[in-house]
Amino acid sequence: MVEYVCKxxxxxxxxxxCLVCNSTSLTSDWSGYAVIIDPEKSKIGKRLGxxxxxxxxxxxx
Ligand SMILES: [Zn+2]
Numbered sequence: 001m002v003e004y005v006c007k008x009x010x011x012x013x014x015x016x017x018c019l020v021c022n023s024t025s026l027t028s029d030w031s032g033y034a035v036i037i038d039p040e041k042s043k044i045g046k047r048l049g050x051x052x053x054x055x056x057x058x059x060x061x
Contacts, residue, residue, distance in 0.1 A: 012056060036054060
């Protein structure tokens, strides 16, 4: 199964709409996988601008 990533917030999305920002701007062209448990304490989370815990892509093209 192909997983899509939201171009707006890098969130890995399993449906047609991003759960975080409600964007339908998704791409299957991404790499890297990061699970952010605590966005406040995560360096990756801060770099990606993540505000909600979950799975995110490190790079989106
Ligand atoms: Zn999003």
